[in-house]
Amino acid sequence: MTIKITPNDKGNPPGKLAEAELHFTDGPLEGLKLIGFSIWERRGEGKRYVSSKVMTWVAFDRGIKSAERFGLDAPLDRWRRLRDEICRDVCENGFDSRQNAFVESYGSQMLDASVLLLPAVGFLSASDPRVRGTVAAIEKYMMRDGFVLRHDPREASPEEQPVEGAFLACSLWLADAYVLAGEVAKAQVLFDRVVAVANDLGLLAEEFDPGAGRQTGNFPQALTHIALVNTAHNLSDPKKPVEKPAMQRSA
Numbered sequence: 001m002t003i004k005i006t007p008n009d010k011g012n013p014p015g016k017l018a019e020a021e022l023h024f025t026d027g028p029l030e031g032l033k034l035i036g037f038s039i040w041e042r043r044g045e046g047k048r049y050v051s052s053k054v055m056t057w058v059a060f061d062r063g064i065k066s067a068e069r070f071g072l073d074a075p076l077d078r079w080r081r082l083r084d085e086i087c088r089d090v091c092e093n094g095f096d097s098r099q100n101a102f103v104e105s106y107g108s109q110m111l112d113a114s115v116l117l118l119p120a121v122g123f124l125s126a127s128d129p130r131v132r133g134t135v136a137a138i139e140k141y142m143m144r145d146g147f148v149l150r151h152d153p154r155e156a157s158p159e160e161q162p163v164e165g166a167f168l169a170c171s172l173w174l175a176d177a178y179v180l181a182g183e184v185a186k187a188q189v190l191f192d193r194v195v196a197v198a199n200d201l202g203l204l205a206e207e208f209d210p211g212a213g214r215q216t217g218n219f220p221q222a223l224t225h226i227a228l229v230n231t232a233h234n235l236s237d238p239k240k241p242v243e244k245p246a247m248q249r250s251a
Contacts, residue, residue, distance in 0.1 A: 047105035050094035051114035057086040058121050087123070091130070100133030110152040111142055113170035119180050120173065120230075126180035135177050145210035146193055147171045165207030165216040168194055172227035179234040191231050204228065 060083040067074035093106040104112035115134055119126040126132075142149045147166030171194050178187035197208050197215060204224040206217030 047108070048093070049105045049112075049114075050090060050102055051112065051117065053086060053090045053094065054115075054118060054121065054123050057083055057090070057123060060086065061122065090123075095130055099137050100130070101137035102130065102134045104152065110155045111137055112152065113138065113142060113148050113150045113167060113173065116148075116170065116173040116177050120176050126177055126182075131177070132181070135174070135181070138174065146190070147208055147210060148174050165209040167207055168197075168204055168221070168224045169206075169227040172224070172231045175231045176227075176234055179231075184235065187231070188235060191235060194228065 060079050063074065064076055064079050064083065066072060067076055067079075090102075094102050096103045096109055099109065099111075101111060102115040102118065104110045104115075111134075116138065118124050118134070119128075119131050124131050138148065141154060142152060144153075144166050147168070148170040149164065150167035150170050151164070171190060175187040175190040175194075178184070178190065194204070194208075198204050199215070203220040205215035205219035206221040206224060207215065209216050
């Protein structure tokens with residue numbers, strides 16, 4: 001199977017999906033070698049983003065489980081082999097042993113809040129030392145006044161970038177990781193902190209600027225509200241956080 005993404009007639013902005021090909025074949029797993037722009041559609045040169053690799057793993061994992069559950073005709077042995085190959089590749093190339101954390105992209109030392117989704121999607125258990133180390137690193141380097149940033153503030157950029165607020169969805173992803181690790185009280189505190197910045201209609205934006213005390217970015221932001229519902233669901237049954245996970249996780 002080959003999926004090809006090319007620019008539209010008007011062209012795409014630099015750093016977006018200018019051109020990419022995705023191949024799943026019987027030979028070497030070419031899909032793992034593709035260059036992308038991450039969940040955040042980052043500008044600049046493409047990289048092998050950890051979160052993108054993990055979502056490829058999720059696609060195979062859910063395909064396998066769907067085929068097994070509903071008795072669908074599918075090349076399960078091949079899919080399992082590809083799923084395992086992706087997992088090995090990410091754990092070998094997307095984990096920085098010096099920081100004891102998963103990083104933004106292969107070969108990078110920068111963190112990224114999207115890796116907080118690893119336990120949420122079932123890639124690794126929240127009790128895995130690598131996940132615990134990732135959470136600890138994000139707490140250390142990527143929190144501003146109790147909220148989570150999406151990009152590592154230690155990253156140097158050749159271009160002057162506008163100062164971002166903390167990303168509210170990412171703060172809720174951290175709360176999910178706390179619940180799955182059994183740290184329900186910490187998750188509740190973080191959840192309540194996010195809810196407290198909603199406007200008078202209960203709506204949330206993309207970001208929150210703790211210094212200015214106001215929401216910023218796209219408003220209202222669907223990603224934030226989806227994350228809010230997932231975290232509320234998690235907290236509703238803290239006694240069985242793994243057996244009854246949030247909606248984005250594997251059934």
